[in-house]
Amino acid sequence: MTANDTGGSMDDYPLTLTSIIERVERLFPDREVSSRRPCGTVTRTTLGSCAGRARRLAGALAELGVGARDPVATLLWNQSEHLELYLALPGMGAVIHTLNPRLSPDELAFIVRDAGDKAIVVDESLLGVFEKFRTATDFAHIIVVARSAEVPPGMLDYESLIAGGTAVEWPALDERDPAAMCYTSGTTGRPKGVVYSHRALVLHSLVAAMPDQLSVSARDTILPVVPMFHANAWGLPYAAALAGAHLVLPGPQLDPESVLDLCAQERVTMAAGVPTVWIAMLASLDAEPERWDLSALDRLVVGGAAVPRSMFEGFDRHGLTVIQAWGMTETAPLGSVSRLPAGLDDWSADEQYRCRGRQGVALPLFETRARDDQGQLIAWDDTAVGELEVRGPWVAAGYHAGRGADSFTADGWFRTGDVVRIDARGSIRICDRSKDLVKSGGEWISSVDLENHLMSHPAVAQAAVIAIPHDRWGERPLAVVSVLPGSEVSPGELREHLAGEFAAWQLPDRFEFVATIPCTATGKFKKTALREHYAPA
Incomplete structure (x- = not known):
């Protein structure tokens, strides 16, 4: 008797982002999305409205000739239109390719040519950036998110496209189809493209939302200070949509006072960003501790660089908890989170800070190991040092166009370039980047x-x-x-x-x-x- 005869096989349900969109429409249509514009005004919409507009946007883009697997570039801030594109493009089977407006024109021109972007969506405040690399590219369509100015000749208006678009039914997709694309920072040579599948992003969202990871719930109000053009804003837009959390999108104003104002005004419970943001924010809090009511703020997730002990101590003084996480563009991006293990709450303050200062334990389904200079796997004794290697369902198996093959081992692990120690609990401590030692x-x-x-x-x-x-x-x-x-x-x-x-x-x-x-x-x-x-x- 086979497994099928006993009824033991399971439904081969595809892990695609369309399931997250449809969940939003059914269960969380009224959950709020707050979006601060470049002028400082905060506008409000809902997850349901964003999902509905995404369907009409997908219909309009299909009329323009955007099809399955076509990459479409975005040159946008953390704003509600960007969230709509996060839903529309993967939902219709295309690929969202987020561009970092802070890169040089030469780098941006290289990236869009390398990716083969068919169209681009640009915020009006970034048209100046776009013009600096426009002549070196060949987009079939240029779409502008315009609020205060007319759309330049030869470009399309984002709102007009949605108004005239016919809402689509999402097509049946394979969970291994490409959904999103992001390029590495290019600190050693040209940036390399990482293409994320639907399956990778769905699994990443599920695991990131778990209690001992980022702990995302419908009761949260989440502020991704980390840009949506950087490694999917650490997966927070999709994790928030999956859980039905309130999203707060900060736009381009990331100075400490603006971030603190938004945290207080929107009653943010979780914010996420790189250490440089929080160092500046801590200085502002120390200078004016009574200025902001941050009583709702439960945790600050920090990644992108090691968190100094002084930052942990500084935010602890204000009753705010810093949680360190580690990841890379190649890991979609979360790989590990550092939380105090169960049973260690009675440790001394010094021991707790040493634990929190590590990059932490790998997320479920994410594997880690490290090799020394002789190519041998190191012991998990917190003494041996080696280069961290990782694998898992949201870890890249290769770069776009086959470049950077030497970053992957023969048995399928990604070589991160981070030099680490690993303790007996599996907690990672990054000693350095290999090139910075x-x-x-x-x-x-x-x-x-x-x-x-x-x-x-x-x-x-x-x-x-x-x-x-x-x-x-x-x-x-x-x-x-x-x-x-x-x-x-x-x-x-x-x-x-x-x-x-x-x-x-x-x-x-x-x-x-x-x-x-x-x-x-x-x-x-x-x-x-x-x-x-x-x-x-």
Whole structure:
């Protein structure tokens, strides 16, 4: 007797994003979506309205010739129209390809040519950015989200398309069909495209919403400060839609006061972004602790770079919990989340901060391992060091057009480039990016550890450590430091501050002081620029 004879087989239900859209329409049509415009005005709509407009938008795009697997670029902020495209394009079988407006015109032109984008949707506030790379591309259609100005000649109006579009029924899709596309930051060579399947994004949304992960529920009001053009805004738009949470979309205004105003006004329960955003936000809170009512704010999810202990301690003072997460464009992006394990609530404050400061344990269905310089798998003893490798249902198996094949192992794991230690519980601690480690006299020095401890000094706002060539030792660390307004600190004081945690040979030889440290388009310290300035080849 076979499994089919016993009725033991299960329905082969496809894991497609259309199931999330239809769930929204049936169960959460009235859940609010708040969207702050570039002018600062907050407009309000609902998940149900966004889903309905997505159906009409899909019909209009199909009339324009956008078909299955066609990539369509978006040059938009975190705004309700972007959410509509997150639903419409995968729902109709096309691919949403989000563009980072903070990239250079050359990079943007390369990316849209490499992706083969058929059309582009541009917010009117970004038309200036678009014009800088438009001539190097060949879009069949240019669609403008216009609110205050007329659409330029030769372009289409987003609202007119929706008004004239016929609502579609979503086609039957294969769960392995492409749904979305995002490019890596291109810190080593040209950016590489990562194409996410429906199956990957549905599973990512389900797992991200779990209680011990990001814990997304219908009771949440979620503010993705992380851009929707960066790794699917960490999956929060889809996870929020799946759970029926209230979404708050901040537009381009991400200065600390604007973010804090939005958190207080919208009664946000969870916000997510990179450390540079929260460092600035903490400084504003310290300066005016009574200005904002953040009593609803339950957690701040931080990723993109290691969180210094000083940030945990700073937000704890204000009754706000920071949760560190780790991921990459290639992992859709969540890979691990750092929460205190069950049974460890009675640990000392120092032990808890050490635990929270790690990148955490892999999400369910996501596997991790690490290899040392000899290619051997390292022990999970929190001592051995190796490059992190990962695999799972939302991890890339390759890059668009087959580039970057050396990032994948022969047995199907992705080589992250992160150098880690892993403890007995499986908790990851990232020591550095492989390209950012300082190798001095044959010994490795972690730039991340030095940066985190420097930023625990009360006068330091930001700190980045790079390797500079040295005739005797090969490389030595150099620290680039930004000081908080009104504060002063000397190199000797910083060296003394580090000496309590690091050996003398690990301390930076030089300290350079700057007004602000340059950041990449995704909010990480731009170490390539620092190396070019302080350690030219």
